[in-house]
Amino acid sequence: MTIRESILHIYPLPEASLLLLTELLEPVQLRKGHILLQADKVEKEVYFIEKGIVRAYAEREDSDITFWFGQEGDIVISMRSYVDQQAGYESIELLEDCNLYRVHSHTLQQLFETDIAIANWGRRFAEKELIKTEERLISRQFRTATERYQELMQHQPGLLQRVSLGHIASYLGITQVSLSRIRADIR
Amino acid sequence: MTIRESILHIYPLPEASLLLLTELLEPVQLRKGHILLQADKVEKEVYFIEKGIVRAYAEREDSDITFWFGQEGDIVISMRSYVDQQAGYESIELLEDCNLYRVHSHTLQQLFETDIAIANWGRRFAEKELIKTEERLISRQFRTATERYQELMQHQPGLLQRVSLGHIASYLGITQVSLSRIRADIR
DNA sequence: AATATCATTTTACAAATGATAAAAAATGCG
DNA sequence: CGCATTTTTTATCATTTGTAAAATGATATT
Known part of the structure; x- marks a missing residue:
């Protein structure tokens, strides 16, 4: 699946909006073990995974817990940074060498303010993640x-x-x- | 807190957009015990809580689990219906007599497609719920x-x-x- | 008062999970 | 290959939580 396809899989964008978004993406290759985002920092970058697998984890005194895996087609963000420009609770570690595409969160926010299709794409992205997270919460109880x-x-x-x-x-x-x-x- | 205030608390809307949205809201009063939304149905209504408290629960053979409380200022939806027009996993029960405002999900979706401020309001709503849910998932583990x-x-x-x-x-x-x-x- | 209904607490026992340590297996690297 | 490191399994015991049933408490109604 290409990056274009995984973007469109979240929410169909007209070609013009898709171009606006994809033109901003910078390819990045990083090695297994790299820490992509740090907890307790305001992280300004958003990553699209083209190839590879990562985990989001939260740290405690001695241990850490993994609460999300990101794979091909997924988007990696520091949720609190992305939503509220506050320090995030998650760190992201690459579990394989990865091909990623990077964009500044600020740039993305500007697209949200100016392009309605992209704003709805961002809406749908959050909604889908929310459903997955709620289902996991319920599954853990049942x-x-x-x-x-x-x-x-x-x-x-x-x-x-x-x-x-x-x-x-x-x-x-x-x-x-x-x-x-x-x-x-x-x- | 008025409905207008709780809407703006999620994301600041210009007056014109706020009016578009609030004009569509129909006040509804319902009694404690009423089932507002049914699991396993495609629920087309969205509710804003002005007064009262509700719970979202998922049913199993013999028991049910409550995974969300909604109070003054919160929005009640069947998440899967709202996002994908599919049957939802949650039922909503009023735990008190409630003053609600109702709007058709379809109407709201139309606003998302035509008003960029409202689209971003919907985006921010989902993002904030997502953060809360992820934090609960992590809290349950830590x-x-x-x-x-x-x-x-x-x-x-x-x-x-x-x-x-x-x-x-x-x-x-x-x-x-x-x-x-x-x-x-x-x- | 007596009764009914519903919510909460308590008790006893069983099952699931955690903590810790050690052994076994798999992996990576010179 | 052989060694070191990491990952996974196994074993033991302590703790937590669940299940079921009974007891208690609270509230409303007759």
């Missing part, structure tokens, strides 16, 4: 850890090959040891 | 049930007077029995 793991494997069968079990356990809201037990029980 | 309860009581001290402990326990992701134990331990 389903056991085992069921959540099986659900994830069904929806994202390729994830296991790209992401360590520690990150997946964290994403599911359990410890790595628990996930290992669950995997042993399923067999 | 904090114990006791901490989450105390956090909620700090941020929403009035909630306990308006909502039963059963709903609050569900919102926190624990059983009512657990919450009762927590409350006993805190004392």
